Amino acid sequence: MDVFFHRLILLLLVKRMKLTASFFSRQWDELPIELVELLFPRLSLVDCLRLPSVCKGWSKTSSFFWKGRVCPWLMHLPNLKYRSCKFFDPCKEYTQKSNAVLGAHDHLSLHFSKDGWVVITEGKKSVFLLNPFTSQVINLPLLPLKDYFFDGISFTSVPTSPDFVVYGFFFQICGEFFEISSWRPGEEEWSVLQFWQSIPFFPSSNNPVLLRGEFYCLGRKGELGVFNPELETWNVLCKLELIHRTVPHYGNEYCHLLELDGDLISVFRTDDIRTSIRAFKLDQLEMVWKKLEHLGGMTFFVDRRNSIAITSPEKNYANRIYVPWFEDGMNSNKGIFYCMEDNKYHPSMHRVDGPVTCVWMVPNLLSS
Template structure:
């Protein structure tokens, strides 16, 4: 049994846990190429000779190791303890063991091409030491694959041009994996090509197609995909992020559905299921690389996905929890201190052949499970009352409202019809927006986070208990537009009243909004679609009683680069802010669209890369206000539209207002408390859900800092209307908030 825990060439604890390695490969002229080990938690690392950096995601240790065998080599992947290397001069290709330094040779690699043009990913059927191991190499955006067995003299090149030329398949991304004798290759068009490996060895290309992804309305310009094999099957993880700044916004997980034993094992039956949990597993991803570990064996938090990726501020380690559907991140190293390029890989050493290694103290921000306050399902026994609640003096009820929290105000107002009329006496300062998010869509529970008081409430909503990929789009007057795939409905989460809308394919709209109360005949819903080339706008409209959407395609004179942030209904028209900072206006009465020549765009020329994530438009006391941030670590910029001169004016102080901004919707309200004025709240909270994250216009800083805070993937800013809290019907004794659990923290 090999014991590497005593080897001083490795950091303490190297072995039975995932490590992030960065092979900073030396060139052929360098005398001492090396390997560096980095700590992804506290960002500690020393920059010395060209080295390979091993990063411990558990306790933050890091160490560099000089590896002579890596001199002049380029690393193309990592499989457990093995890295695959290609010599830059001779094109020698081999596996190298990080533990024993032993080699497994492969045929020379792509001698006729420049090495920098050969970016791609390797896959293999078994351990490199197995004589039956088959290795494949799939280059990025090419029309061929390379295949080799251990003892082959050269690579076999197989053209898959006929697959790429299929009008349903766009160029391959290079992401691939061999699973149960089949090679899965992902195309940039969200199609998985599936090949029989045994047939490929014989020189025959037998392929079929599968479609891993469901329609999901999240219009991010970039999506990274990772195949991950585990003991539970084959998974495909889809990461939504904003290009250039590389900020992660959403993560989806799919699992391959195997053909049933009763049916013929036909490749055409290949399909994928969206899953909301990976149970006792954890996935570790970096670039185009992913591994799965058993959390009990490796001592990491279960049901989580860890992603190392470069961002605008440097290298980040994201953690996405499938338990509460939130993600957070920490900085590995600042961008100006280290450039990782494409060299980060996760490595795991098999448990067999390893001695037990003491993992040491585990930082709470990495492995500690989220601790929610336990809520009892038992309901207190109701006491007999001698007279009806409605007979209480109005003055007493009004006084009661002045002393209750918002949740309790909702409950009290639904005791009976008479009390619902007193909702007008609820103090306005407690009617600020909540962050509505859905941590567990399987049981229909939604959470409402109050960023001002630092409390969180949970409510079970029956209408959401049997849905899968929910997306919260917009909120108005206590109602929320929600989609599940192409199905769309409007829901009042407090009363659970719901209105179904006709289906609308998710690729047909970027943003959506509505006018008026959904229960009134003058309510209209509008969905806007902006083509990627900025030269086409489509507008879909619906009103109660219609069986389908009405499509309008207005004439376009000025390119408009729309975002997913919802339009603002202002002076009877919808105003939209595009990624250049210019205004588009849609009139819902005459169905006319126009782009204003004034004010001038905030950004002239090309669309800035950061504009996807951080453009918000909202109304503040009769004025249009734009909130812009380059990314989530830079200062917010606020501009007010001066309508007298039709020009944007920079704002340094929000006065007595507080803003609540997000990717899809934003709300401005008079400051609920004097101490909360001049702030911009974001859809984030700290680990304990006791503090909302805000940007202070007073000191131009975020409170608290972004690193380590959590952000839900599905959310909307929700502001309830007390006039809508009573359920439909007479409702004298109906409590629409009876499922609303007590806040997890006291103010």
């Protein structure tokens, strides 16, 4: 173990002194991957991102991220020009320069993240996908209509895979008519499906969840709408016992839909810190939302559009719901979370703030 910690010190020296990894690679490459992965819980986020690039043998440690052993962090655009993006995890804030990608864009909004990619709109017509860690960009066709607004957006798989498809959901205010737009690589425009429904559906502002080949959309009453992309069908689950009897006014409550290990979870919260957050798990046999008094070993990360549920990598993060707020303004390193044990927000908040456009995401350092 003395050799192990000696080599750890050398690693930190490389980071601080900017020495080339090849100078030491002959020694470090001999370390078993299992020992290398023990470093992750003890390193900062930035060091974790750099670790796979130390030598060829250590590049395999990038799979560590995909096993859910690290927390998501919040990506946000800090200023009007959006010349860089920032990342905030529950402990520290980091800045990721991405001028080559973001420098030519203005008025950007973050909408969704998956597999390390983020869906971003520019203005009211343009949409593209960005991997902020590899600087890869995929430009999508212009949106179908002027001032087109997606109530939810998602995609099926990693954007570089052959079966990649983007789906955008647009609902009319009356809840009786909606459109689903889709795009596949190589297509020059969006394909549009239109649905008229006898049961009005009033969507939440959260994105749909892809589960077992179908997209689940959460309504503001707690209903679930299901879109099957293969059959091109839409159904509202009528047998589901609802959380609200009437439709809450849009904006009074944020409704989040999450998936973890095949289970659907809904979270309802407001901007009022005096109001408790409510979380429910769908009982798929009885078709009822069952209230969660605690999250056990789970941790939730929710923003206005995107939500992520994970099995907590550390006990300190368990039983918490992280929101995109900061204590005492955006320059603070203290993120805000709701503790399900005492039903309170922490830390104590004198003033809270949050980025205008942000999304929780998990990095993917691989290009495909």
